[in-house]
Amino acid sequence: MLDKKYIADYISTEFPDLKNTGFNLNDAEVSAFSENTLLPFLIYQNTVDSKNRIIELYLQENSASIHFLPFYVAVGFYRKAVNKALTAQRFKTEKFEPGKKSVRYNSSICSITGINFLNRTIQLRSGISEHELLFEDDYKLKWDSYKNSADIRERLSAFAQLDNASHHNIFTLPVLDGGRNHEGVILFSSVSKFSTLLRNLRVAGHDLRQHLNIQTASFAEDAIKLSLISAPRTKNQPVTVLVARNDSVMAFNHIIEAGKNKIDHLNTIIIDDFDELLKIWERSGVLDERISELKEIYFDRLGTVMKDIYLICKNRNFSVHEWMAKYGIRSEAWQVTPREKIVLDGLDMPEPLISVKRMTDKMLESIQTSAEHLLHQWKELGRNNFCNGQTIRQIGHLYNLRDKLLSFYKPETFLKLNKIIDQELDEYQRIWFSNNQDEGLIQQTRDFLASQNISGGNLTDIRHIIAQNNTVLKKIVFVTNNTDKDDRSFFESELALVLKETSMSFCTAKEFLQIRETNNDLPDLIIYLSWNKDVLNNALVNLLSNKQVFLVNKKSSKIIINHFNKSVAGLAGISGTDIKYNLLNLEPPSETSDKQDNGLIALADEAEFFAETDDSADIEDISEYVHGVLNFFNNDTTKATKKGVKTYFVFFEDGTHVEWPENKSVFYFEDHAEGEKDSVQKEVQHLVTGDLVLLPKNRAEMKNILKNALSQDEKMASSLKYDEEWRKKINNCITLDHNETDQFRDLLIENGFSISSGTIRNWIDGETIQPHNFKKLLLTLIKMDVIEDEMKERYLIENRTLKRHKIMFVRSAVRKLIFNLKGIHYGEDGIFDEKLLNAFVDHVDIKPVLGIYIK
Structure with missing residues (x-):
């Protein structure tokens, strides 16, 4: 180190x-x-x-x-x-041999051994004593008749005239x-x-x-x-x-x-x-x-x-x-490295440790193993039978089931998930696998669900890990992909008696990577019930807690220990002490007792040692699997021309997906877009992998917040009024009846404006900020006597103004959210009320698009 x-x-x-x-x-x-x-x-x-x-x-x-x-x-x-x-102005930082430049200080004759104009200090030596004097204290020096230091005195005088700032640093020079x-x-x-x-x-x-x-x-x-x-x-x-x-x-x-x-x-x-x-x-x-x-x-x-x-x-x-x-x-x-950081930053914390604990409940371990085997089989089935994305939905359920088995669950929620899976299996069998193309996998899955003994998860081992700590635990973090609120409440109630004075928090494996704790607020214990490769690497190279414990089954323990061993070997080529001194352009100190200490967190000795195994594929999470499957099926199927109204299956990085019809307008965020021509909306068919899509938790509430934010400004309130007006005039021409919407669409087409019925509903509901070819649309509506000719320019101007401010608001809100996750305070932007920005952020999720499949 x-x-x-x-x-x-x-x-x-x-x-x-x-x-x-x-x-x-x-x-x-x-x-x-x-x-x-x-x-x-x-x-x-x-x-x-x-x-x-x-x-x-x-x-x-x-x-x-x-x-x-x-x-x-x-x-x-x-x-x-x-x-x-x-x-260039003779104010060069220099060093001098003792006796070459002399001055009197504290009644002693001293040698000037150095002068530093950047730091504004003079270094002195008298015998074995060394002193450092600030320029502002040079009145304490007696120059007498020491001609060999006259140039130093002259330069100090000239520098004092130049450097008259009150706070001395490089920016005052x-x-x-x-x-x-x-x-x-x-x-x-x-x-x-x-x-x-x-x-x-x-x-x-x-x-x-x-x-x-x-x-x-x-x-x-x-x-x-x-x-x-x-x-x-x-x-x-x-x-x-x-x-x-x-x-x-x-x-x-x-x-x-x-x-x-x-x-x-x-x-x-x-x-x-x-x-x-x-x-x-x-x-x-x-x-x-x-x-x-x-x-x-x-x-x-x-x-x-x-x-x-x-x-x-x-x-x-x-x-x-x-x-x-x-x-x-x-x-x-x-x-x-983590332990190196403890020394360099003078952190007061005990030696951090990572433990990999194998679960002791052999029956539960056997059930987990069976669940993982089923998951593997469904993945293979999904690679060969996409079924319009339905196999991915089933695989998502099995990941959810596995996460419950790996952690904790309320018996009622476990039975509810089993019932959902069983019902969907009937549908799969009927629609996609009526001739047993699944080779019995659906029946195997039914048998597995029917055989479950509801236990509540791995509560016994979790209690044991907590009880092993000699000190009072103030804060514990559980890393689990089980996000069910009822399961978490059940778990908290089960541990309430043993954790009376302990703060508990939960996060998924992906969320855990975003957590930024100060060194004074690190949890006393992290228990990993879910993990992936990023989580393993994160645990190895960062100071996250005094103690980190992975509670896993036998197979997972092999994978984790093997991964740690390989990673430590790889890190030797990155974080070695000699490598760092070389980059600092420094010769290593001659005596360094811990020179070969890699500074990484030690893996606690385990009672059982495992042979090397290559199960890296089992670290794959659902997003990696979905990405690979989508690549294969999109390359194979999207080349064909698909007729009629299309349905878009949009898959996100967190393993979730939505089904949207063609021409559905969605909010998205592009960090590089700045101009007024750049929108914050796309129709679903134009989404691409990597787009950050805004998914409202409550669409009506999100629209209301956006409207309230804009209506605070008098001019924006006027723009909102006119923007709603042309939409209402379209709505007045039709009813909610689907057929009448189609009739209105046909009239638009007859008058030279081609559009779908779904897009018309987006206009009326305000889902679309500004229609494509808005000017042409207004001219068509005038031709159809839907709006007055004299209002055309007003609608154009007000909609353009409104669009610009909506885009600015959405960008400000999303940046605020993204930067907060990165530990950057966005601050006041001087345009929008911060409370409204926060309210908008609270009503949306931002998810990166993993891939898209067209049905």
Whole structure:
């Protein structure tokens, strides 16, 4: 592990101004040594050195460091620019041999051993005593007639006239006009996330928009536009930060061209969420192609066009390093390990441990094994018989059943789920497998359900794990994919007697990855009743609790221990001590007792050791399975032309799905969309994998909140009135009778406007913010005497205004939700009432589209 004292002493000598360069987000100071000192030092060392590196940065999800990295790089460049400016004015940081420069201090003759204009300190030595004096205290020095130090005195006097700020840090020092030789960084990230952070961030009390030339790249159909978002006076500052959307990473050459020779010197690249990009490319089947492009644009130009390339990843996605090696990319990796973080940040917590406990109830274990075997068989059936997505629905039920068996359940809810499954099995048998194409699987499933002995789950082992703790448990987190509220209430009541003073909370495996606890609020115990590969990696590389216990059956325990062993071996190539010292450009200290300690959390000794096994496929969760099945069946079936009204099965990352008719308008969120022409609605047939869809928990309530938000403004209230008016006029021409809607549709078609009946209902119900070809629609309605000619322009203008504000509101609300999950406070945007934004967020779920199947 790294030696904190050794590194801190070096930083205090070579980078002493860092202590005055605090990073503050939303008035909260980042104080952890690993985040506010070590990582900025790493970045600065690589900014000023002559080496060229591709550095994978594995940082804790939702931590300050993963958000601040671009700012650390920018401040590193700014410090370099300040040092250059000071050197140009004779204010160069220097060291001197003892006796070369003399001065009197505290009645003793001292040697001046160093002077640091960035940190504004003088280093003195008298015999074996060493002193450090601030510039502002130089009146304590007696220069007498020491001619050898006259130049020091003169420079201090000149610097005092230059440096008259009350709070001394690098931003109170001058920098040279950058002219056409800007240095800096191009960041590929979420522009809205960067802007939000920038708005709420202060470095040494300063707003970076006043000191750095910060620009954004926006993409139109025929051009790339660079826009200054920092203060106008920063236009000629020597340090530039250019931010472009994450999915434009392949447009580097075009971005440089758009700068018209002004940004040619931006030779440091940061790719945010690099691990997520790889995941998207892999799922889209273009990973090889994209890696080849990255090599051509970036990696192969390292040392010529590129100085350094930073690839930001979540620390649990450390397998990216293997991918880089697989593609022959020579990169280096940085990762601070959990126990190393305890030492570096001075955390007061006991040695963390991970345990894998095998359940003791052999009957329940046998039932779980049978359930998992059935699940495996249904997966195989679903790969060959899609049945318009119905097999996936059954597989989802079996995942739900398995999650109950792995954790806890109220007997009544278990019987209710069994009944639902049994009823649907009848339907499957009748519609899809009437000739026993399922090879008896449906009957096996019925027999399994009928044989269940209702026990309530694994309560005995859970109580035993809790009882093994010698101290009072203040907080326990249960990780379980069983989201049934009745089951959770039942479980809490069962444990109430043994956990009188304990706070209990539940989260799914996916939700657990989003939790961001402070080190002072970590749970005393985490019991994993559900898990996946991400959860295993997360447990291994992050400080999550003093004690983590996986309670699993025999097969799962083999898989988990095998995965941990392989992961620890892989992490040796990422988090080794020598690797980190090399990246810091430091020689390791000569005596380091724990140099070979990997700093990872230890896996507690188990009574039973397991042979190596390769059951990695069993780590597959439902989203991975669904993705693979959809890929196969979509490639096979969507090429055929499907006639009539289509039904779209939209599957989401969490394993759920919905069935929507063609032309159904849904809200979605695209972080990169900014212009008025960009909508927040799509018809279902235009959705693609990865789209973030907003699913209202109560559609009427969500629409009401949106209406209330807009009606607070007098002009918006007027726009709402006119927008409702043309919709009502259409409704007045028809009734709710389906046939009359079809008749109205036919009249529209006769008058040259082709549309479906479902779309007309969307207009009337306000589901569609603005119809396609709205102007043409209004002209058609005039022709049909539905609306008056003189109202056409009014309807157009008011609808356009309303659309713009609805889009702004939805974007603000969704960003607020997404950023909160990332640990970023969105703050006031000065446009919408925060209570209404919160209310809207409370009434929607945001789910990424996993895949779509057309029936």
